[in-house]
Amino acid sequence: MSGVLIVAEQRRGELRPQSVELITAAQGVRREGDPVSIAIIGAAPDAFIPSLSLAGVDEIVAIKVAAVEFDPETVEGAVAALIAQRKPSVVLIPHSVDSFGYAAALAAKLGLGFATDVFRAQRIDGELVATRGGYGQKVAVEVDFPGRSTVLLAVRGNAFKAPEQTAAPRITAFEAPATASRSQAREFIELPAGDDVDMTGAEFILTIGRGIGEEAKVGQFRELADAIGATLGCSRPIADAGWLPKSRQVGQSGKTASACKLYIAMGVSGAIQHLAGMKHVSTIVAVNSDANASIFGVAKYGIVGDIFEVANELRRLF
């Protein structure tokens, strides 16, 4: 059992950026001399070879399958066959919506060591140790995998930096057994942009979360956002409750606030999916009454206090 196998992810002809972050994660878990291979699965896998030819990769494994877009049983079948042939000691995949759909099934069927949402992975005295969050990210949890010859780790996005230097890895084609999948992907549907707002282009966003307590309070924050020149956004529970339209939701499953540079989060505790969607923002200010809220872990500035008092005082200054 040797070598690190990375399974890259693609969607609609584009490589998912988390895929190449795993190349850096691989360096911490490989034993000396272990090769690092990165597999890409798709109807035209060769198209991704240039974007995977990065420093730290010894081999790119192109796996051609019938399914154009993600299908859990197709990916499971291909990765299981590759694991059977290569017998890697570690398999790294992105912790993502697609991997939610197949990772646990693969681990259960093959009897792999397994952990998800891993943000640190290392060898301690030769043993593989992975670190993840527990109790809503309030604690860090170190796990190991006694007696497992192959361990599958789903790695959190943004936990590792992708390599910048290119390289010329060996290219291998791998023949995956045909899978008779029991689900059939149909089409993609874009979330409507919303008639009045463009979260994707907003540079300054004021977001409200569960901490506002009731729908009647939304108005005062809308007014505050206008006064300070921010676009009003919200966390998932606010959109799910219908207090603001879904188009205003930011975070991993909401609109990607890719242009955002200043982000003020009021009463947002910071569910991991929310934080993952906002980590790129250079200045995050978190206002929360709970000093232990996980959003303080990614914020540049933290205000521990009552969001209504701070909001009222702030309003007076504009």
Place this chain on the structure above:
Amino acid sequence: MKILVAVKQVAALDEDFEFRDDGRDVDPDFFIRDLNEWDDFSLEEAVKIKEASSTPVDVVAVSVGPDDVDEVLRKCLAKGADRAVRVWDDAIEGSDPIAIARVLAAVAKHEAPGMVFAGVQSSDQSFASTGIATAAFLDWPHAAVVSALNYAPGAKTAVFRRELEGGLLHEVEIQCPAVLTIQLGINTPRYASLRSIKQAAAKPIEVLSLTDLSLSAADVGEAGSASRVRRMYMPDKGRAELIEGDAAAQAERLAAIIREFKGDSA
């Protein structure tokens, strides 16, 4: 026809919590327990399907845990589940999602439902694994992060939308029976009425042992798990610079940050 809904009693932590003496978990005295938020949505989805169905549907809530888990199962009964099943044996202590999935799959074989729902993930340990691993042990079709579902009880297929990253949805058709993990926001979970809470208190909770499910101690606990906790510890506090003072002073500093940004971007 049955819909099996797997639910979990999750633990949030008290503000000032302490670790257990062995350092491998938090002292359970500091747990605030409740029904996992995602499971509230998957239960509601099952109850909605039952209510819309012209043929009889039984919604069966199942959880793996000791007797204090009855509390969340009663909540499920009050919100519309017809039956509640709890599986426990001391050997299950320390199980990871893979071991729990093995137990849930055994319950599913026992109940033979037309569909199994689970939450996408739990709010405490957030593995996002139990439902999909259950599908693997059953060898059933499966899909994760379902945010819209069109399914008629007894139908051979269902159509759903997966909620992807960045505001994108993916429509998929799947063969049934299947295991689906349900995303927040797929519906609006109901509140239990006082009357239904009272009725739920009188309903039985069926308790099964490992033997009832033809499982052994080796299938669960550390032996049946794919990972083992070495230790838990307080994470790095992060890099946030705390803005001190009363609300007025804090707001003044925040206003300065906003003005500086506007000056920069103007």
